[in-house]
Each structure stands twice: as C-alpha cells, then as structure tokens.
Amino acid sequence: MKCLFLIAIIQLLLQCTGKPLSGDDSYQKISEDVKREIAGYSDIAKAIINLAVYGNAKNRSYERLALFADTVGPRLSGSKNLDVAIEYMFSALQEEGLENVHLEPVKVPHWERGEEFALMLAPRSHSISILGLGSSVPTPPEGITAEVLVVSSFDELYKRAEEAKGKIVVYNQPYTSYGETVQYRAQGAVEAAKAGAVASLIRSITSFSINSPHTGWQYYQSNVPKIPTACISIEDAEMMARISSQGTKIIVKLKMGAKTYPDAYSFNTVAEIVGSKYPDQVVLVSGHLDSWDVGQGAMDDGGGAFISWEALSLIKDLGLCPKRTLRLVLWTGEEQGGVGAEQYYQLHKGNISNFDIVMESDEGTFMPTGLGFTGSDKARGIMKEIMQLLQPINVTNIYESGGGTDIDYWVKDGVPGASLRDDLSKYFWFHHSQGDTMTVQDPSQMNLCAAVWTVVSYVIADMEEMLPR
Template sequence: MKLLLFIVFTFVILQCQGKPLDHSSNGYQRTMEDIKKEIAGYSEIAKEIINLAVHGKAQNRSYERLGDFVDTIGPRLSGSRNLELAIQYMYKALKEDGLENVHLEPAKIPHWERGEEWAKMVEPRNHSIAILGLGGSIATPPEDITAEVLVVTSFDELRRKSQDAHGKIVVFNQPYTNYKETVKYRTRGAVEAAKLGAKASLIKSITQFSINSPHTGAQSYEPGVPKIPTACISVEDAELMARMSSRGTRIVVTLRMGAKTYPDADSFNTVAEIIGSKYPEQVVLISGHLDSWDVGQGAMDDGGGVFISWEALSLIKELGLRPKRTLRLVLWTAEEQGGIGAEQYYQQHEANISNVDLVMESDDGTFMPTGLAFTGSAKARNIMKEIMKLLKPINITNVFENGGGRDIENWIENGIPGASLSNDISKYFWFHHSQGDTLTVQDPVEMNLCAAIWTVVSYVVADLEEKLPV
C-alpha cells in the first residue's frame, strides 16, 4: 500500500512540472505577486536582449539578412521553384547559425501560375488596364473575353442590377473601409458575378492608396457556381470606369488571362529549435510564413515576420541563454493559399497540443512596433502585461486584444494562448500583395525594435517556471 501511494504521489508531482497549478487543489498556489516577482527578475536579461538587438553588434542584422534573402530569391508563390529555393536557403542558413534540430516537415500545397495576362479598354477608346489575376483563377478562353462592362459598388447593387449582369464583365468599384471588411469583394467577387451570368469579374484592389498598381490575393470559387476569370485592377482604373459609366458611356473591355492550376506540389514547413533545459518537450512556437505572392519581393509579407522570428533565436543563442522550454521556430509554407502548410503541421502535431505553451506569429508587418496582441485567459493576459513591462527601455509595453494569425489559429481555437506583433500598419496595405512589396518599404531600426520585443516575450515565456494558464 505504501508503495502504491508513493507511485501515485510521484506521478502527480511529475504531472505538475512545468504546468499551471490546479486551481482546485488544496496545495500551495502561486499568487500573481509571486509571478510578478519572477518576471521582474528578467529585467537585466531583457536589457541585454534589447541592447544587443537595438544598439549592439546585432543591430540591423534581421534587415540585412532579409535583404540578402529577397534579393537572391525574389517572390515565392506556393508551388513555385522560387519557394522551394527559399526553403533550401533557409534550411542552410539556420544550420549555419548553429540552431538545433533544423529540419523540414513535408506538406502538400497548391500550385497555380498566372501566365500571360492583360486587359484593354476598346470602347469608347483604347486604354491599357493594369491587372493581377487572383490566386486560383481560371484562364480566359483562347479567343479572350471581349464584353461590355457593368460597374457596381457593392454586392447589393449587383443584385439590384442582376438583369444587366448577364454576359458582362462586372467591375467592382467598392469603397475601401478597412481590409477585413473590404476584402470580401476580392474573395467572393467572381462567385457573386458568376451567379448572375457574368463572363468575368474585375475587382478594385483592396487598398486605400494607389499609384496605378494592382494588388493580387486569394479568391474562392463556390461549388455549383460557374467559374469565371477574375483579377484585381488598380484603384485608378476602377474609378475611371465608374466615372465613365455614371455618365452613361458604354465601356467594352478585352481580357486575356493564361492562368493554370497544376496538381498539388511537395513542399515543407521549415523548423529550427533551441531545446529547453528543463522541460524540453514543452514548446513556445514562434513563426512567420516563408511563401509570398508572385509579385514584388515578399519583403513585407512576410519576409519581415520570418526574419525577426529567426532573429529571436539568434539573439538568445548569441547571449548564451537556454530557456526551460523549447523555443521552436516554424517558417510556414503556403500561408497565402489559406494557411495550407500550417494546417498540415497542426494535424501532424495535434496529439501533443498539451505541451504547447504559447504560439506566436508575425504576419502583419514589421514597422514601428506598438506592442503585443494577445489571446488567452485573463490570468495569462496579466502575465503577458508583466512581461511587456520588461520592454520599458524602448517604451513599447502595450498588450492589445486579438492576438493570432492564420497559421496559428487552429492552436488558439483549441485553447492555446496566442500572440502576434502589433505595429503601425497605416501604410501596410499600400504595398500588400503588390509589386511594391520590396525591401524598400522596410526600415532596419524598426525591425530591430520588433526583434527585441519578439525575443524578450518568447524567451521569458519559455523560461518561466510554469506554463501560461489556459
């Protein structure tokens, strides 16, 4: 009997190691004051990280690494040769950086290519229209599509003019409110136009600022609805046709798109770690997505997120730190097609979900940081607020609501705390999914600050004696 009690007692102790204590237990429960004191003890380490990232020999390193990467590889569309070259580039770089357990985890991802594409107004005058086909779009017929244009500002207006849509090219000239609200026209424009018999759809780019440059992105067809070619056009061309149409002018456009969809391609999520010293099976996951659209350089979306995530592990290793839990860097594949690589990673690792402490993703720019966005329990949020106080030397201590990202949403939906970088995105959608997404939009000083936040948060969470409470 004594032996049995000893075995049970030992099992309970082992189960509690590195985990939040049971609130219903009668044993000792750490108070928030205890946790505050523990976190305050990291102030000197946080200063070392900040000094190395912002002022020391590592300053500008994430920017310089990013520049070498995007200038060498270029854009990295799902299924493309460039994406596979990017994965091999990063695999080699992470190995050379001395990180641990560097490996590739397989995924099957979509493979679509835009091919030749152009559009031209042929009535009432000749005018070239800048277009970017939307991901997964079908091609136009070999003879192209030449049709009259119907301009609408909303789905409601399209339905009101349903009798006029058949056989037309529907042009959506929707007003921009914010990205989340306005992007529905890009994702569903082709479906709503096709329901009414349209031949194609052209959508005003989802941006509040334009220099005649269209923006691409994902769109979705719907079962049972005919597939029609669909592309984004510039703000200027959408508004030009809207003005002409409002005067009663008949507009005719010729559209050519050579898009092709191929069988799913083999790809990989790229992984590297700093293995934990005390609870190596427990994980703080830090991430960005390696793929991009096939325009620009993908420096902003999401090169910046990838390279500050790598920088976090580099800084920790360079300072000789080893947290209690494993810090795992994951560079996702095929995020732009709907988080495809991350979805497969989740399925492969879901069985170990109880070992995941925090999931972090940077995919909304690496401009001037404003704080951390967080999703989790009230107690976990209070802990994150204390951790962010460690960033006082750079005056970036805010904790906002709704932390997350497409690649980590499965973990968050199943109860794992999630965080994302909050930064000044006032100009983010000027360049998003366009030829303008190049290294020119990045700033090395801002990336240094982003890397400092990302490193302090990930290290401290990984090194606390207990996991974040869920």
C-alpha cells in the same frame, strides 16, 4: 445606495458588451511571486534590447532579409522559387548551429498566373493594369471581349443582376478596412458568376494606389460557374465608374493565361533551441516563408519570418538556454489559407498540452506598438507584466486578438496566441503588390520588432510555469 446600484448596473452592461471599465480591470490579478519572477528578467531583457537595437546584432535581421529577398525573390506556393527559399533557409539555420533543423513535408496549391492583360476598347483605348487572383481560371485563348457593368457593392450587383448577364462585372467598392473590404476579392467572382457575368475585375483592396493592382487568393464555389477574375487599380476602377455614371458604354478585352496544377510537395521549415528543463514544452515563434509572385515578399512576410529567426539568434548569441524549447517555424502555403500550418497542426496536435504559446508575425515589421493576445484572463495578466520589461523601448501595450492565419488552429483549441502589432498605416499600400520590396523595410524598426519578439518568447519559455489556459 442608489449610486452603488448604478455602478453595479454599469459594470454588468460593460461586461456584457466585452468592454473593460479600465485597462487594469481586464486583467485577472496575478500573484506577487509571479510578478517578482517576471521582474527578475529585467537585466536579461535589457541585454536582449541592447544587442538587437544598439549592439553587434543591430540591423542583422534587415541585412539577412535583404540578401534573401534580393537573391531569391517572390515565393509563390508550388513554385521553384519557393523551393529555393526553403533550401536557402534550411542551410542558413544549419550553418548558424541551431538545433533540430529539419523540414516537415506538406502539400500546397500550385497555381500560376501566366500572361495576362486587359484593354479598354471603348470609349477609348486604354491599357488596364491587372493582377490575376489566385486560383482564377483562364480566359479562352482568344480572350473575352465584353461590355462592362460597374457596381459599387454586392447589393448593387444583386439589384442589377439582369444587367450583368454576358458582361464583365467591375467592382468599385469603397475601402473601409481590409477585413471588411477583402470579401470582394474573395467572393467577387462567385457573386458575379451567379448573375451570369463572364468575368470580374475587382478594385484592389487598398486605400492608396499609384496605378498598382494588388493580388490575393479568391474562392470559387462548386455549384457556381468559374469565371476569370483579377484585381485592377483604384485609378482604373474609379475611371470606369465615372464613365459608366455618364451612361457611356465601356468595352473591355481581358486575356488571362492562368493555370492550376496538382498540389505540389513543399515543407514547413523548423529550427529550435532545446529547452534545458522542460524540453517537451514548446514556445513557438513563426512567420510564413511563401509570398505572392509579385514584388519580393519582403514585407509579407519576409519581415515576420526573419525577426522570428532573429529571436533564436539573439538568444543563442547571449548564451541563454530557456527551460522550454523555443521553436521557429517558417510556414509555407499561408497565402492560400494557411494550408501548411493546418497540416503542421494535424501532425502535432496530439501534443497540444505541451504548447505553451504560439506566436506569429504576419502584419508587417514597422514601428512596433505591442502584442495582440488571445488567452485566459490570468495569462493576459502575466503577458501584461512581461510587456513591462519592454519599457526601455516603450513597447508595452497588450491588445485583443492574438491570432493569425497560421496559428489560429492552435488558438481555437485553447493554446494562448500572440501576434506582433505595429504601425499598419501604410501596410496595405504595398500588400500583395509589386510594391512589396525591401524598400518598404526599415532596419531600425525591424530591430525593435526583433527585440519585442525575443524578450517575450524568451521569458515565457524560461518561466517556471506555463501560461495558464
């Protein structure tokens, strides 16, 4: 009896902390009929895998992406390159014969970095590698020349706020994880300005560097002075921290020609395979077409966009016609906070009950390990069964948190969400930097990612019932 009581207490504590007792206990049991229905897709799943990984479509998503990335290049929100990219994809999707290929208008931020440089004048002359952060204001035309204050955290900045007045604050924060450390990029300028700084330089949000700064969006506050801000390499941040720790004064000249223009007109790009039985019900697969203005945007998020296109291509190649509509959306304005996706959500949320699942690939297309999923326990159980169809390529895991910048609007309203999970060990080495090029991509890994994306989206679109909310 005491043992039963202890077991009950342990179960209650684990439920309170959100930790399942075992992998199977976190899933609500699904009916034998549903299990049999999903198992019935085994041959189709194998056909998709064989076509994507070994057959005529092998390396196709990689080759398509290489042609696109090499000829179009980076695609910053509001830029002519993004316009070219959207036109390119619109034509390509039409030429393939996909259905309802169209563009949905949105307005996106339009910021350009202009010419920029940073030079350490004392204690020696040294050119500092920088990338201005999105939405940064420019320096005056003559630049800013000021002493540097190096801090390792916001807490240190607050304690030394009096020292920050009139200086350039350099953040040399340690990298823990992207989710935790990115706050310095997003808020570093605001916190430095509150202390009276004239500019901020932020150690890039990455664990590894070859003197390579990483850019990204940052956010001003309306009641705080706007100061110029940029990211610098790990090497330069650590060097200035070492010099400062010896009590040696550092002087830096910073010059940035950034400009912010009125919001620009752009588009989300859409294509479909229309459902044969429930055409109004939608399974959405997606990635974002915009990128930063450095590198090629091949990894972030060319890979995710092109395996989402590949999912429709593979299904079309096999002559499959799912019961529900499979919709490809290539988002724009993701790097500025998902502005294109938010406008899509506002336009379509009236039909939210018809959205079966929203899927987004925006964390690389390296060796896949499974899917992140957000939804009801019963839906999670169904997803677990679907993932078993991917045993031939050993990608069967279901993880927590299936959201993403572009689909979170739907997920927060109760629509099931899924995101591709893959090997992220080197993702942030290249993220938002000049290193985000086709050299990062691997065709065999993209084949596997495409197979996962296609099997899951097709089966959900073809099952008789929608995923339970």
